[in-house]
Amino acid sequence: MRLRTLEISVGAFVLAGALALVFLAVKVSGVNFTGSRDSYTVLARFDDVAGLRHRAKVSMAGVTIGRVTGIEVDLDYGEAIVTLELDGLAGVLPADTGAQILTEGMLGARYINLLPGIEEEFLEEGDMILDTQGALVLEKLIGDVVTGMRTKK
Amino acid sequence: MIGYLRATGERALVFFGHLGRASLMWGNALSGIPRWNDLLLLVKQIYNIGVLSLVIIVLSAFSIGAVISLQFHTQLAKFGAEDAVGVGLAMVLLRELGPVVTALLFAGRAGSAITAEIGLMKSTEQLSSMEMMGVDPLRRIVAPRLWAGMFCLPLLTAIFNVVAIYGGMVVAVEWLGGDPGGFWIGMQDAVEVWEDIGKGMVKSVVFAVVVTWIAVYQGYDTVPTAEGIGLSTTRTVVLSSVMILAMDFLLTLSMYGDFR
Numbered sequence: 001m002r003l004r005t006l007e008i009s010v011g012a013f014v015l016a017g018a019l020a021l022v023f024l025a026v027k028v029s030g031v032n033f034t035g036s037r038d039s040y041t042v043l044a045r046f047d048d049v050a051g052l053r054h055r056a057k058v059s060m061a062g063v064t065i066g067r068v069t070g071i072e073v074d075l076d077y078g079e080a081i082v083t084l085e086l087d088g089l090a091g092v093l094p095a096d097t098g099a100q101i102l103t104e105g106m107l108g109a110r111y112i113n114l115l116p117g118i119e120e121e122f123l124e125e126g127d128m129i130l131d132t133q134g135a136l137v138l139e140k141l142i143g144d145v146v147t148g149m150r151t152k153k
Numbered sequence: 154m155i156g157y158l159r160a161t162g163e164r165a166l167v168f169f170g171h172l173g174r175a176s177l178m179w180g181n182a183l184s185g186i187p188r189w190n191d192l193l194l195l196v197k198q199i200y201n202i203g204v205l206s207l208v209i210i211v212l213s214a215f216s217i218g219a220v221i222s223l224q225f226h227t228q229l230a231k232f233g234a235e236d237a238v239g240v241g242l243a244m245v246l247l248r249e250l251g252p253v254v255t256a257l258l259f260a261g262r263a264g265s266a267i268t269a270e271i272g273l274m275k276s277t278e279q280l281s282s283m284e285m286m287g288v289d290p291l292r293r294i295v296a297p298r299l300w301a302g303m304f305c306l307p308l309l310t311a312i313f314n315v316v317a318i319y320g321g322m323v324v325a326v327e328w329l330g331g332d333p334g335g336f337w338i339g340m341q342d343a344v345e346v347w348e349d350i351g352k353g354m355v356k357s358v359v360f361a362v363v364v365t366w367i368a369v370y371q372g373y374d375t376v377p378t379a380e381g382i383g384l385s386t387t388r389t390v391v392l393s394s395v396m397i398l399a400m401d402f403l404l405t406l407s408m409y410g411d412f413r
Binding site for chain 2: 012013014024025030
């Protein structure tokens with residue numbers, strides 16, 4: 001009898017631990033087990049991505065529609081190539097969709113905002129977004145203003 | 154001067170001796186092929202180490218979660234950012250406090266018990282009589298405790314995190330009247346399965362190995378007197394706590410130190 005209660009309590013403990021892990025995954029991190037959602041990747045070429053991080057948000061009109069999955073530098077042109085993973089199936093966004101790097105609030109994280117285009121053609125898997133506006137770097141702006149003032153004198 | 158050097162060298166040799174004996178004990182205990190009978194010993198140890206630690210883990214988890222939530226709420230309410238309580242709570246718990254506090258409590262509750270038990274076995278010469286009977290004490294006494302500790306601490310950490318988040322939720326949402334939607338959605342938006350939960354669990358596995366290793370070795374290597382057992386038990390708790398905190402810094406540095 002003694003051994004039985006011992007075994008039962010150990011079983012309950014192990015089950016509680018496993019359930020706790022499942023709870024953490026489902027309720028706390030909000031993972032959904034509905035299988036891998038459809039997604040496709042497009043590239044975007046920026047002149048400056050300062051402050052943009054891996055896994056940053058990609059949004060359109062304020063709604064998150066994807067993530068940044070890679071940031072690499074193109075040494076030939078001195079530009080950054082960002083890989084965007086967008087939810088859903090390819091062939092929805094017009095080919096001349098624009099991308100700009102914005103900041104959430106005053107000090108928030110950098111994210112990419114997509115601007116709708118008007119072309120009849122659509123962005124397919126692996127296509128490159130060329131109509132881009134890079135990150136605004138505060139030091140550069142100040143530098144421009146200061147040199148502008150100097151040259152005026 | 155010569156005497157000082159000699160003392161330093163002697164201390165270093167003693168330290169290496171301990172490290173070597175501890176490693177040999179660990180390796181020999183874990184390298185044996187488990188037999189069916191060992192499972193029963195393991196279940197007994199999981200009961201002693203895991204189930205009996207549940208009460209202290211659950212109670213501390215609830216109060217720690219409640220306190221963190223309360224502090225975050227008072228500070229964040231100044232900026233009208235009460236919704237960030239859930240994110241802050243989950244991040245702090247999953248990444249740092251959950252694994253560390255559980256391991257510290259585990260070292261105090263289970264580690265000291267393991268040391269005292271094995272130490273008493275040694276001083277009453279139970280270990281040597283086992284060897285006389287042809288039973289390997291490493292196999293029969295040490296191995297089940299090592300495995301049980303390594304198995305229990307991650308589970309206890311998961312339970313700690315859940316209870317602490319629940320405690321924080323009770324304070325932030327039920328008591329202080331926060332918005333449950335903001336609490337959960339903010340949390341689910343920021344927490345990632347591997348980056349936060351998985352790495353926290355990796356930490357707790359490392360702590361489990363360190364704490365059980367120290368506890369079992371201190372018991373196994375104790376001076377077989379009443380005073381010796383007392384010293385070993387103290388040393389288990391002190392050494393485990395220091396090692397947990399030091400390892401935590403190194404682990405955090407290697408896991409999250411990449412601030413690119």
